[in-house]
Amino acid sequence: MKLILFLLLALPMAAATPCHSLESLSLPNTEIQFAESAAATTMLGPGSFLVKTPAFCRVGGIIKPSNDSEIHFEVWLPEAEWNGKFRGTGNGGFAGSINYSEMAAALRDGYATASTDTGHRANGIDADWALGHPEKITDFGYRAIHEMTVKAKGVIQAFYGDPPKHSYFSSCSNGGRQALMEAQRFPEDYDGILAGAPANYWTHLLVANFFASGKKMLEDSASYIPKEKIPAIANAVLAACDAADGLKDGILSDPTSCHFDPATIVCKGAETDNCLTRPQAASLQRIYDGARNSTGGVIYPGYEPGGEDGGGGWSAWITGSKAGLAAGVLFSTGFQRNMVFNEASWTYKQTNLAAALDAADTKMAATLNSTDPNLKAFQARGGKLILYHGWADAAIPPVNAIHYYDTVEKAMGESVVDGFARLYMLPGVQHCSGGPGPNFFGQFGVLKAGDAQHDIFTALVDWVEQGSAPAAIVATKYTKDDPAKGVDMTRPVCPYPQAAKYNGTGDMKRAQSFVCALR
DSSP states (O other): OHHHHHHHHHSOBOOSSOGGGGGGOOOTTEEEEEEEEEOOEEEEOGGGOEEEEOOEEEEEEEEOSSTTOOEEEEEEEESSOBOSEEEEEOOSTTOOSOOHHHHHHHHHTTOEEEEEOTTOOSOTTOOGGGTTOHHHHHIIIIIHHHHHHHHHHHHHHHHHSSOOSEEEEEEETHHHHHHHHHHHHOTTSOSEEEEESOOOSHHHHHHHHIIIIIHHHHHOGGGOOOGGGHHHHHHHHHHHHGGGGSOOSSOOSOGGGOOOOGGGGBOSSSOOTTSBOHHHHHHHHHHHHOEEOTTSOEEEOOOOTTOSSSTTSHHHHTSOSSTTOSHHHHHHHHHIIIIISOOTTOOGGGOOHHHHHHHHHHHHHHHHOOOOOOOHHHHHTTOEEEEEEETTOSSSOTHHHHHHHHHHHHHHOHHHHHTTEEEEEETTOOSSSOSSSOOBSSSSOOSOOOOTTTOHHHHHHHHHHHOOOOOOEEEEEEGGGOGGGOEEEEEEEOBTTEEEEEOSSSOTTSGGGEEEEEO
């Protein structure tokens, strides 16, 4: 009898009620707009990879926790083979749309899943919707993800007749900020949280870094670094630091140990794309140094050497195709204009670093920053947290993730934190993915869920459900970043403060040639 019961519990769960009946479901402050069955299909998943999804029930609605809220959300529920779990997804940038690609990957793996536009509809780099709408900023800051989560669980309960056995949240960038916000503010929402490249110190990221380097390059054309010079900078960094870790492979294993001096590539004669003028070298040093106060203290860390080149590198985020078009500049000015100063005509010329940062922290830190190191409530209920950040990230300085993790250890104690949290720093990985290093490690569910040794999300699930604490994760670099073209490289990613060290003799493109050791 016990064996029969075990087998029944292990079977995938099916719907207990027809999908269309969910249209009449009553949830607080919520209007269900549609509930419709969707056939098995193939759709674009993360990274534009095709994902085959099973037949599912698609539910969409609007949540209105305030008079100025209009939080659109969707819940997708496998019709026949639900694994009994829920996976919430987050948003990049300023959000503004439902994350269908990550929902598709979660659905393929048997999860009921949900996503939200966080209360507005716009492209992810547009913050104009926030002007004069403090409630919408609150929705974006923390309320929408929590409301989505609570309502999704209500939909799951109504459809299957049971609540999810376990709930997970996984996202990167602003989604990493959302992930930490959930752990800090709403520790009961999720059992396991995967937070990638978290923009959790939002006010300092979007104000301090801009005034540290972006503002000077906008004001003074001589200080601007054109995208044509980025390859020369990247090559000079590798020439100076690549071999320091024992491997000359185009990847800096620990960029913090690289002390590249921009003065070494100052033009000695006529200016070319292979050298920098002195004002450009000064700009480069400011980018590495980060934002500092009047006494030289670090307000927010700078960007690490080694992430300059490539499609997701500095030409996209820091310098732009031309002055003023870098994504970092657009995010920063949009944030300050529409959220901090609440003035459509505001420009960066109206303030300075100290005043802008004070205004941002005073007005927006409580709503947008997820920097609270007190995770005791999340830890006490058995929650597990995994953070990761690429060392070559040109959008969010990677040392920020280390700083947050260190504050949690200081607040709660290393032994306590070791029981529920991990941080992985990924050499050669850009913002959430991409870059010259092994950049596939299960972070987005691009590939079918794998084993805990190669898939960071599966490692999180095993930690929550089986108590198996994760160790090294083997990350993979595919040829031309296309899994169909075969494996180019594998390498272990070690839990911080450890890092992968080459054994000196093995194939440097294979994970077995590395061991985890203290940095």
